[in-house]
Amino acid sequence: MKSIYKILFLFIIVAVCGGCKKEFEENFKNPNQAETVPPNLLLNGILFDMYEAPFSGSERWNQYTAANYFYYANNNYDWTGATLDYTTLKNVVKMEEEANRLGGAVAKPYLALAKFFKAYFFVKMSLKVGDLPMTEALKGFGNLTPKYDTQKDIFKQSLTWLEESNNDLTALIAAGNKELKGDIYLKNDLMAWQKVVNTFKLRTLIQLSAKVNDADLQVKQQFAAVLGNASKYPVMDSMADNLQFVYNESFNKYPNNKDNFGNDALRYNMAGTYLNTLSSYKDPRAYMVAEPARGVAEANGYAITDYRNFIGANSGEDQGVMFDKVQKGLYSLIGRNRYYSGYTAENTFIISYPELCFIKAEGINRGWATGDAESWYKKGIQASIAFYGIKDGSNVVTFLKKDGKLGEFETYNVNFTFETDYYAQPVIKYAGNTTSGLTQILTQKYLAYFRNSGFEAYYQYRRTGIPDFQVGPGTGNSQRIPKRFQYPTIERTTNGENLKQALLRQYNGTDDINLAPWIVKP
Numbered sequence: 001m002k003s004i005y006k007i008l009f010l011f012i013i014v015a016v017c018g019g020c021k022k023e024f025e026e027n028f029k030n031p032n033q034a035e036t037v038p039p040n041l042l043l044n045g046i047l048f049d050m051y052e053a054p055f056s057g058s059e060r061w062n063q064y065t066a067a068n069y070f071y072y073a074n075n076n077y078d079w080t081g082a083t084l085d086y087t088t089l090k091n092v093v094k095m096e097e098e099a100n101r102l103g104g105a106v107a108k109p110y111l112a113l114a115k116f117f118k119a120y121f122f123v124k125m126s127l128k129v130g131d132l133p134m135t136e137a138l139k140g141f142g143n144l145t146p147k148y149d150t151q152k153d154i155f156k157q158s159l160t161w162l163e164e165s166n167n168d169l170t171a172l173i174a175a176g177n178k179e180l181k182g183d184i185y186l187k188n189d190l191m192a193w194q195k196v197v198n199t200f201k202l203r204t205l206i207q208l209s210a211k212v213n214d215a216d217l218q219v220k221q222q223f224a225a226v227l228g229n230a231s232k233y234p235v236m237d238s239m240a241d242n243l244q245f246v247y248n249e250s251f252n253k254y255p256n257n258k259d260n261f262g263n264d265a266l267r268y269n270m271a272g273t274y275l276n277t278l279s280s281y282k283d284p285r286a287y288m289v290a291e292p293a294r295g296v297a298e299a300n301g302y303a304i305t306d307y308r309n310f311i312g313a314n315s316g317e318d319q320g321v322m323f324d325k326v327q328k329g330l331y332s333l334i335g336r337n338r339y340y341s342g343y344t345a346e347n348t349f350i351i352s353y354p355e356l357c358f359i360k361a362e363g364i365n366r367g368w369a370t371g372d373a374e375s376w377y378k379k380g381i382q383a384s385i386a387f388y389g390i391k392d393g394s395n396v397v398t399f400l401k402k403d404g405k406l407g408e409f410e411t412y413n414v415n416f417t418f419e420t421d422y423y424a425q426p427v428i429k430y431a432g433n434t435t436s437g438l439t440q441i442l443t444q445k446y447l448a449y450f451r452n453s454g455f456e457a458y459y460q461y462r463r464t465g466i467p468d469f470q471v472g473p474g475t476g477n478s479q480r481i482p483k484r485f486q487y488p489t490i491e492r493t494t495n496g497e498n499l500k501q502a503l504l505r506q507y508n509g510t511d512d513i514n515l516a517p518w519i520v521k522p
Helices: 002-027 039-050 057-061 086-102 104-129 151-174 190-207 219-228 272-280 285-289 294-300 319-327 336-340 353-365 373-387 418-423 435-448 456-464 489-494 496-507
Strands: 065-067 243-245 268-270 348-351 393-400 409-416
Touching: 039 086, 039 104, 057 065, 086 104, 104 151, 104 190, 151 190, 190 219, 190 348, 190 353, 190 456, 219 353, 268 272, 272 285, 272 435, 285 336, 285 393, 336 393, 348 353, 353 373, 353 435, 373 418, 373 435, 409 418, 435 456, 489 496
Parallel strands: none
Antiparallel strands: 065 268, 243 348, 393 409
């Protein structure tokens, strides 16, 4: 009997303690701490993480601008560990979880876009380093040492996600779903997002140009399917469809603005790979993005608007030599009026219509699809030129006065006609679906990537050799342009064995930035 009483007593104690614990948790629950996160808030952060700012290392490595003062920056390609986006991808997974928690029609647009985001960020990361954890990644404590998927499998899965995202968006649009919230780019417009998804799919396929004969990937066939079925695969139609970051004067200022003019305006100048191409083409975009090199104009008696005054430095030049030439007015500086006179300069493209035009032209040139490559080539050039406010007829161009302070500008009138002044030049007029024509397309796409689209200009160079990036003492890395970034150091300490296997599979066991990843190997 005593044993029974003891058991009953213990049962009562446990029940009371359990009740006290529950009551304690309820009484002391923090009412200000959220237990769930609406998917629209997660979406907002994911979208912001897609933005890659201009005036950064990527801009110099794309050889658009160059640093001439070593204390603040350099032009070296001595690349170390890549910055990866797994934190953002964790938020994508969390967005899926929160959307599924809500369920129904509310969940569906977030789930459709989650597939696009997975493709976008895995492709972005893989282009930097090669193989990466994907299938076993993003499981938290469930798997702290995920195995690496091959770069081929990452791209194959990403193309599948993009196909599924497009199909899901088609169904949502047909059903009139209006549940998307938190979109800082496209005003919650699912039709606009569908164009982005399919435009990015074409970008992903063009990245695989060296793998066009891979039977598993079906690169050519997938490319042709998108171009051949506009109703199933809508893509961007104009500049209004751009996925872009828009600046404002209060919170998100353009990286170059009137507040930091005194800090960096003389420490950076234009790079020759970009500006000297514009000058040789007599391209009026040069007037909008750069200042004339006044030392050159004065020494030679050139008019200020003479294209010979728009000169960029060789990115490989010794910085001391470059700095001296800048002081003597022998190199063009970054345009003062466009980039330093205010706070909002220009929108930064993430995925854009001009890029799409050149992708279509390239695919048609390569024989992946039928169509008029020249038409898309011209549309891409015209869209890029128009972005800078240049039109047929008289154009006003603005430069800082000689020795003037910021705001002390002088203006000039420049006449321009696209067909006769620009396109009629043999170097510009499309040479047909030939190797020369392909070079023209890729060169113009490089020009259109100026200050936007992250590393896309570099990836094009790595993939095609166009344009010819300049090297020298100032670019380091034994005067070589690297083929990839190293893996982050944290991978060695937290997932070392799987990283070791991935390096053996790809790069003979060494994390060498000068060894090519699978995607660009013939």
